[in-house]
Amino acid sequence: MYAEHRYQPQQSRAVSIGASLLISGAIITGMIYSAPNIIKHVTPIFEATQIPIEQPPPPDPQPIDKKVLVKTPTQPPITVPDPIVKTDRDPIIRTTPDIPPVQPDIAKPVEVGPPVVVDPPKPVPALIGAKRDPRYADAFQPNYPASELRAQRDGRVAVRVLVGPDGRVKAVEQVSATSAAFFEATKQQALARWRFKPATRGGVAEESWMTLSVTFQIKDQ
Known part of the structure; x- marks a missing residue:
């Protein structure tokens, strides 16, 4: 199949191009005549200029008080003496082979007072x-502990006691014990009922420590 092509004469094409040119010219002419109306609506630009500000005049200079201006007295230059001591250039040194005898100093006798007796x-x-x-x-003998008595057990306790100047026991320390029950019975008896003749030094009573032993036996009950 072939596409359908219509024939257009050359005269009609020229007329179309002329009409297009006329329309374009009319549009351009209208834009030129309407341009002044568009420029009228543009916001004007303001130009600013700097105005110099007058500076205040400088203050008047204050009068100078003559009393304040005191001239500092000048001191004379300090001179340092020469540290070198001038001596003769050629000193004469004299020697002798003779050695003088040494004279013993005669000391004065020391005054001796009466003898001091020190005790x-x-x-x-x-x-x-x-x-x-x-x-x-x-x-002296403590009560037999009930628990040890039921167990039919003998015991022995060694203690250190602090005896005060009044002969009473002030403290008890354990040295050894068969059981805690035996020691507790001995401690209570010592603090409550033991009495001593206190230790003395030069006839004055003092407190002192001493060690004692207590024996517990079933046969004595």
């Missing part, structure tokens, strides 16, 4: 230890 220090009196008071011998 020798007194010896420190020995400490006489504490002893059990025989008047309280029956109160």
Whole structure:
């Protein structure tokens, strides 16, 4: 199949081109005549100029007080003396082989006063230890602990006691014990009922430590 082509004469094409040119010219002419109306609506541009500001005049200079201007007195230059001591250039040194004898100095006798007798220090009196008071011998043995008595067990306790100047026990320390029950019974008895003749030093009573032993036996009950 062939496409359909229509024939157009050359005269009609020329007429079309002329009409197009006339329309374009009319549009351009209208734009030229309407341009002044568009420029009238443009916002004008303002130009600013700098106006110089007058500066205030400088203050008047203050008068200078003549009393303040005091001339500093000048001091004379300081001179340092020469540290070198001038001596003779060729000193004469004289020597001799003779040695003078040494003369003994005669000392004055020292005045001696009466002799001072110093007493020798007194010896420190020995400490006489504490002893059990025989008047309280029956109160020495503690009560037998009930738990050890039921167990039919004998015991032995060694304690250190601090005896005060009044003969009473002030503290009890355990050295050894068969059981805690035996030690507790001994401690309570010592603090409550034990009595001693206190230790003395030069006839003055002092507190002292002493070690004692207590024996617990079932056969004595």
